[in-house]
Amino acid sequence: MTAKALIKDFEAIVGKDNVLTSEADLASYSYDAAVLPNAMPGLVVRPTTSEQLGKTVKLCNDNAIPMTVRGSGTNLSGGTIPSKGGIVVLTTALNRILEINEEDLYAVVEPGVITSKFAGEVTKRGLFYPPDPGSQTVSTLGGNVAENAGGLRGLKYGVTKDYVMGMTFYDVNGELVKTGGKTVKCVTGYNLTGLMVGAEGTLGVYDTITLKLVPPPAAAKAMMAVFDTVMDACRAVAAIIAAKIVPATLELMDNFTIRTVENFRNAGLPTEAGALLLIEVDGHPAMVEEDAIKVEDICKKNKASTVRVAKDAAERNAVWQARRDALPALAKVKPTTVLEDATVPRSKIPAMMSALEDIAKKYSLTIGTFGHAGDGNLHPTILTDKRNTEEWHRVEAAIDEIFDHALALGGTLSGEHGIGMAKAKYMKQECGIAAIEYSKRMKSVLDPKGILNPGKLIVG
Amino acid sequence: MTAKALIKDFEAIVGKDNVLTSEADLASYSYDAAVLPNAMPGLVVRPTTSEQLGKTVKLCNDNAIPMTVRGSGTNLSGGTIPSKGGIVVLTTALNRILEINEEDLYAVVEPGVITSKFAGEVTKRGLFYPPDPGSQTVSTLGGNVAENAGGLRGLKYGVTKDYVMGMTFYDVNGELVKTGGKTVKCVTGYNLTGLMVGAEGTLGVYDTITLKLVPPPAAAKAMMAVFDTVMDACRAVAAIIAAKIVPATLELMDNFTIRTVENFRNAGLPTEAGALLLIEVDGHPAMVEEDAIKVEDICKKNKASTVRVAKDAAERNAVWQARRDALPALAKVKPTTVLEDATVPRSKIPAMMSALEDIAKKYSLTIGTFGHAGDGNLHPTILTDKRNTEEWHRVEAAIDEIFDHALALGGTLSGEHGIGMAKAKYMKQECGIAAIEYSKRMKSVLDPKGILNPGKLIVG
Numbered sequence: 001m002t003a004k005a006l007i008k009d010f011e012a013i014v015g016k017d018n019v020l021t022s023e024a025d026l027a028s029y030s031y032d033a034a035v036l037p038n039a040m041p042g043l044v045v046r047p048t049t050s051e052q053l054g055k056t057v058k059l060c061n062d063n064a065i066p067m068t069v070r071g072s073g074t075n076l077s078g079g080t081i082p083s084k085g086g087i088v089v090l091t092t093a094l095n096r097i098l099e100i101n102e103e104d105l106y107a108v109v110e111p112g113v114i115t116s117k118f119a120g121e122v123t124k125r126g127l128f129y130p131p132d133p134g135s136q137t138v139s140t141l142g143g144n145v146a147e148n149a150g151g152l153r154g155l156k157y158g159v160t161k162d163y164v165m166g167m168t169f170y171d172v173n174g175e176l177v178k179t180g181g182k183t184v185k186c187v188t189g190y191n192l193t194g195l196m197v198g199a200e201g202t203l204g205v206y207d208t209i210t211l212k213l214v215p216p217p218a219a220a221k222a223m224m225a226v227f228d229t230v231m232d233a234c235r236a237v238a239a240i241i242a243a244k245i246v247p248a249t250l251e252l253m254d255n256f257t258i259r260t261v262e263n264f265r266n267a268g269l270p271t272e273a274g275a276l277l278l279i280e281v282d283g284h285p286a287m288v289e290e291d292a293i294k295v296e297d298i299c300k301k302n303k304a305s306t307v308r309v310a311k312d313a314a315e316r317n318a319v320w321q322a323r324r325d326a327l328p329a330l331a332k333v334k335p336t337t338v339l340e341d342a343t344v345p346r347s348k349i350p351a352m353m354s355a356l357e358d359i360a361k362k363y364s365l366t367i368g369t370f371g372h373a374g375d376g377n378l379h380p381t382i383l384t385d386k387r388n389t390e391e392w393h394r395v396e397a398a399i400d401e402i403f404d405h406a407l408a409l410g411g412t413l414s415g416e417h418g419i420g421m422a423k424a425k426y427m428k429q430e431c432g433i434a435a436i437e438y439s440k441r442m443k444s445v446l447d448p449k450g451i452l453n454p455g456k457l458i459v460g
Numbered sequence: 461m462t463a464k465a466l467i468k469d470f471e472a473i474v475g476k477d478n479v480l481t482s483e484a485d486l487a488s489y490s491y492d493a494a495v496l497p498n499a500m501p502g503l504v505v506r507p508t509t510s511e512q513l514g515k516t517v518k519l520c521n522d523n524a525i526p527m528t529v530r531g532s533g534t535n536l537s538g539g540t541i542p543s544k545g546g547i548v549v550l551t552t553a554l555n556r557i558l559e560i561n562e563e564d565l566y567a568v569v570e571p572g573v574i575t576s577k578f579a580g581e582v583t584k585r586g587l588f589y590p591p592d593p594g595s596q597t598v599s600t601l602g603g604n605v606a607e608n609a610g611g612l613r614g615l616k617y618g619v620t621k622d623y624v625m626g627m628t629f630y631d632v633n634g635e636l637v638k639t640g641g642k643t644v645k646c647v648t649g650y651n652l653t654g655l656m657v658g659a660e661g662t663l664g665v666y667d668t669i670t671l672k673l674v675p676p677p678a679a680a681k682a683m684m685a686v687f688d689t690v691m692d693a694c695r696a697v698a699a700i701i702a703a704k705i706v707p708a709t710l711e712l713m714d715n716f717t718i719r720t721v722e723n724f725r726n727a728g729l730p731t732e733a734g735a736l737l738l739i740e741v742d743g744h745p746a747m748v749e750e751d752a753i754k755v756e757d758i759c760k761k762n763k764a765s766t767v768r769v770a771k772d773a774a775e776r777n778a779v780w781q782a783r784r785d786a787l788p789a790l791a792k793v794k795p796t797t798v799l800e801d802a803t804v805p806r807s808k809i810p811a812m813m814s815a816l817e818d819i820a821k822k823y824s825l826t827i828g829t830f831g832h833a834g835d836g837n838l839h840p841t842i843l844t845d846k847r848n849t850e851e852w853h854r855v856e857a858a859i860d861e862i863f864d865h866a867l868a869l870g871g872t873l874s875g876e877h878g879i880g881m882a883k884a885k886y887m888k889q890e891c892g893i894a895a896i897e898y899s900k901r902m903k904s905v906l907d908p909k910g911i912l913n914p915g916k917l918i919v920g
Contacts (some may be wrong), residue, residue, distance in 0.1 A: 190899050446902060
């Protein structure tokens with residue numbers, strides 16, 4: 001089939017307005033948030049109904065055209081960078097919240113719903129959708145599910161995976177597959193829901209997603225603990241967990257990040273501090289009061305110079321604004337921001353932090369580290385300029401070494417950003433060849449022409 | 461290869477003592493807890509090390525011999541009934557708790573560890589493993605994972621799936637596959653962990669399982685609410701959830717079950733009651749006090765004649781003893797006990813209960829119903845005698861109708877007992893043909909000779 005005939009076929013499915021072919025449009029969808037080379041798609045298609053989505057998948061498969069499903073393109077591992085000349089399938093018009101069920105605590109959504117918009121609607125009904133990836137004001141729920149996105153509340157509330165109860169998805173033939181359901185307990189058939197979460201768009205295309213909702217915590221209290229050294233902060237983290245306290249959020253910022261955030265907003269952060277812990281406890285009001293006192297006490301015993309407990313919503317918001325500022329502030333320092341998410345068991349955070357310091361020195365790089373200390377998911381952020389080839393080689397060597405350390409400490413390559421194109425080559429080191437071969441066999445039969453987001457997750 | 465040569469090969473792997481061939485031994489492993497025909501295996505093999513387990517799998521595959529992995533055989537859907545002449549692989553000697561990590565809140569176990577023994581060891585370390593299937597004093601963790609077992613705490617704490625962080629498993633070639641890890645967040649590679657949970661032994665053989673642990677609740681309070689009618693009890697369940705209270709346990713027993721349990725133990729249950737709710741709230745002591753008062757109030761507003769709050773551990777235990785007695789008491793009434801687990805969204809519990817009453821009348825059957833009302837997972841239990849062919853036909857028709865109703869109410873065939881051999885034929889009705897075809901394609905390439913627990917979950 002000629003390219004022109006194919007365009008006509010896509011137009012017949014989604015309408016002329018929803019097939020983008022201009023150079024400018026194609027360029028807009030040639031990259032995502034990862035530091036990786038662009039790739040120009042051949043066509044961008046935007047289905048507006050489930051039926052159109054299914055037909056789009058089938059047409060791609062019938063013609064063996066690579067397709068990459070894309071929500072908002074906030075992916076940090078290149079998961080939404082298309083194949084050169086392939087099709088980008090936008091989910092932005094599949095953005096309906098189909099149901100929020102307050103009696104049975106679930107919601108059904110299309111994949112293109114914006115995460116924070118959904119969370120807001122849920123809040124309005126007096127319920128709670130906990131997953132809060134950093135990109136939530138822009139990211140889509142479909143993208144969150146494809147990447148099994150994490151966020152700040154992972155320690156207490158888990159990650160996206162823990163909230164996906166079921167879904168319908170199109171297989172590569174455009175057949176609609178139903179998996180899971182609307183009940184807390186469901187063991188009918190293989191757990192294809194679990195398999196599809198985090199599959200980075202390589203095994204099927206989400207049509208609708210059923211998400212679990214929970215009652216919101218009755219109270220919450222935020223605080224900021226100031227430490228002279230990162231190690232003191234790390235010890236406080238371990239002591240909080242050892243005391244069987246499970247904060248909703250337990251975040252760390254190192255000195256470089258603190259100073260950069262302060263330059264960015266002048267919010268009065270302690271720029272001389274070696275590290276900050278930003279902590280929120282939530283739940284029953286009595287528990288929140290007690291936990292807050294215990295956490296403050298533990299921080300002080302671990303040499304916190306001050307612990308500021310937020311007294312009202314404004315102070316609470318100031319604590320979290322500082323955390324939200326971390327990435328945008330760091331990203332302004334240099335042209336290229338490499339945000340990693342290697343993750344270790346939380347007791348290994350001190351070892352990982354000291355490895356990161358050594359690596360920064362060894363390769364003469366600027367690394368600001370912040371992240372989810374409570375669940376071992378740090379974000380060492382390398383500030384660099386990719387055009388500086390010599391420095392970029394050092395960055396690559398540093399990343400290799402970060403992964404080596406994370407794995408040696410019993411951790412993982414990626415806590416929440418996905419493997420995508422960025423980390424596929426490291427997979428063998430963590431999972432071993434048998435897991436990759438098992439995965440490849442599965443992929444080979446579920447997507448025999450290899451059209452579903454090729455080059456991601458499992459390669460070679 | 462001749463049968464004798466094969467026996468020698470298995471003996472070479474696991475030792476002579478761990479290959480069982482006598483008629484009596486084979487008969488012992490020809491059935492499980494499901495009401496289904498027996499099937500005599502050809503051989504029972506009991507590996508005592510991981511290496512032996514891998515070699516056993518490979519030998520079965522090399523010789524295209526069907527193999528069924530079996531823990532304690534408490535399966536209620538025939539998942540551990542072997543293929544006639546096939547191999548039963550016992551996990552009973554793979555029963556080591558390899559690690560309980562108190563800092564990082566996880567444990568690593570072999571598949572043959574007994575559930576309640578594990579939970580007890582975890583409790584000793586001041587931590588908590590919530591999944592509590594009814595068979596927990598006998599069942600193995602490997603079996604729980606293979607079935608994605610539920611239990612009484614599903615409403616608040618989730619099911620087995622929610623506690624499996626990672627595993628190593630043998631693929632059909634005897635290669636060891638590593639998936640998941642020891643961190644709360646891990647998105648490296650496909651979520652094979654999720655896929656393997658509930659796969660009923662059809663996609664691989666568990667070697668070690670990494671389980672998530674949580675801090676235990678600081679306090680708990682149990683109570684028993686007595687209602688004149690099942691419908692009043694159901695309305696109370698809905699009202700508790702609507703009040704955003706999440707009890708750890710929220711169980712229902714109908715009048716027939718109450719009377720049967722009382723006959724069994726004479727514990728002083730109210731035999732005239734239409735239904736009982738057995739409720740436990742847990743968490744922070746202040747929350748427990750408040751929730752207990754709220755729950756009591758809600759029950760009374762929904763016409764509970766009395767609500768007895770357990771005043772001490774003995775009274776609390778009495779409440780749960782009544783619940784634990786339900787199945788053994790019912791099972792003594794007639795020779796055959798068919799325990800179903802069709803599950804509906806919890807708001808549909810009243811509709812399901814009234815459907816069950818109608819079905820019992822229509823087919824002139826004795827059905828006692830108890831179960832996890834809080835998560836919509838009821839256990840209608842048909843008491844019958846399979847040798848009475850005429851009645852058994854009515855039982856089969858009743859089961860069909862129970863499933864029809866559960867599905868029509870947006871529910872599922874099986875909440876926690878698995879599909880196994882018992883329900884495979886109903887799968888299409890719930891999942892549709894596309895999900896079955898997708899699953900079959902996957903199975904065909906991951907187990908090309910079809911040796912891993914054939915005839916279970918996905919058939920035809």
